[in-house]
Amino acid sequence: MALRVGVIGGGQLARMMIAPAVELGIDIRVLAEDEGMSAQLAATAVGDYRDLETVRRFAADVDVITFDHEHVPQEVLRALVADGVRVHPGPDALRFAQDKLDMRARLTELDVPQPDWARVADAAQLQAFLDAHGGRGVVKTPRGGYDGKGVRVVSDAAEAADWFADVPAGDALLVEELVPFVRELAQQIARRPSGELAAYPVVETVQKDGVCAEVIAPAPGVDAEHAAQAERIGRVIADGLGVTGMLAVELFQTADGRILVNELAMRPHNSGHWSQDGAVTGQFEQHLRAVADLPLGETTPLKDWSVMINILGGPAEAGMLDRVPAALAASPHAKVHTYGKTPRPGRKVGHVNAAGADLDTVLSQARASAAAFA
């Protein structure tokens, strides 16, 4: 009998766990939100992940529960744990990925470097923060933000008035200083329930329009001290928040050399996709190993440079079917990963990885292949 890992959510992250699950002999089962989702091949159930009975039925047939996303409500997670289900990451860790105010408070306790921040319950509190930080700040809804949504740069508290109007009594918004960063980095790290950690090299992520566009691994020009600092931040957070599975820490690097924590994700993350083809152990395999409490794999890069380019969908009328041949023809070296999604402008429908000794070469190989999807 194989170990059964149940993944809640049928998106591309669940899809990309299928390959390493097959390799390791793990029986992967997916609770998908709908028919025909990215992880359709492994979908054994379709239902609402917010409904306890749906999730409970799904969990009854697996040995470990993990996730494609961080949106399963705390009460559902806690009921599973009370049922004796192995849930990784568990609710005590996931709450810090679900609530940015809780996350900022916990990172402050852990003395992790991060932007100045405040919990602001009304416009006056927000204005006070802005006044103390050069008149500008980043306002975030504590819950439900994703890829630039739920995030707004303001230079006057009035610009967040609509959000304050929606904040429930007793609740608040998060405001952070607008960090004058020179670039964004990301640190991937895996942690098993037994405590074993495995860190990947820190990478550079290039955002376009608030969405991750390209990743370069390792981050070019990062010196040993900064690489060690990023890894240390990852380790402190993984241990301090009790993360199990993959943790991605999105980081700002400032002109004066500081590294500050921007966001967290407790799952395989876009910034770690390069590792599928660029590291001895890809992040999807590592996530499965970690949540199943199996020995972690080596994280060493296979080549000097690895890159990942996201594929954003072009017009829907031209399907992926016609574009894959062009992408493969554009570079015999690049690795194309598709998500089984209907293209539409701006929608992430796949990514391309490439790895090699020369960064410019691998970047142009991967970009040429990704461009075929535009």
Added chain:
Amino acid sequence: MALRVGVIGGGQLARMMIAPAVELGIDIRVLAEDEGMSAQLAATAVGDYRDLETVRRFAADVDVITFDHEHVPQEVLRALVADGVRVHPGPDALRFAQDKLDMRARLTELDVPQPDWARVADAAQLQAFLDAHGGRGVVKTPRGGYDGKGVRVVSDAAEAADWFADVPAGDALLVEELVPFVRELAQQIARRPSGELAAYPVVETVQKDGVCAEVIAPAPGVDAEHAAQAERIGRVIADGLGVTGMLAVELFQTADGRILVNELAMRPHNSGHWSQDGAVTGQFEQHLRAVADLPLGETTPLKDWSVMINILGGPAEAGMLDRVPAALAASPHAKVHTYGKTPRPGRKVGHVNAAGADLDTVLSQARASAAAFA
């Protein structure tokens, strides 16, 4: 709508096509011989591949048919082609993998170096061949041989008397000279219907008890001339036999430096498993690209040395579940591939790949991991 590739046969080769199919956005469907086979995850039908109507029903819902094995009868294959189904490799190529006498005759026409051989219809003809080749020879049943079965070394024609008794009238056995080889090599090559070829470096295969035990890529100590010769043999056979998909050519290397063709396989082959983790494009991805007539991928090795160690099952009572953690713990560098099979002594239940700059190191990493399954 995704391209639909149907694989006939539900064994480990079909299983290992699942991961690259997901990546490339190919809708992979498997006609399995039984429930619970290695490729269960993608099995959309269960039935007898020798039954035309079963295969026809399966083929009706896919764009391309390919195979996990070479045992689908010619009449079934030809009926599919007559129906207009894209079958790769097609019957005109597959017949040479299905009948060793046809294969030897065709390779003779193509002037490919191979052992002396003869079609022998009775003991007298066999004895004449043995007398002319130092008194010994390798007798093979033309059809149905696999991994040492259907192959017998004889020093007297009487030793093949039982086989001759079973040969239908008008049919014959194959006899080949016993080649004094110093080692065995294998050449992998992919060919698209449109004719594009992509060759992998020639590898060394180490057999134990007639079964492939270890593969080293590239073959240690092969000079450029021999590597080019092996590749040329692969190209001549792929073109000459009209192979589509992966072709594996098993080769003997003799003390006097000759390279002779031993056997052919028209599918991903055990001797090419190293490429999953050791080459830019693994043989299972390459096979899918080739049969779908997609541009082929780069075959360059990722590291100086790649190795593959087969995992043979130990006692059935201890399942794979307990052994995977030990195998992963034995080497964080090795890549474990399981086949979803119940172990029994001598049964191939998986393999381990490793790649790196030092051959001794990767061999010991892979062997340590594989040993955990014994």
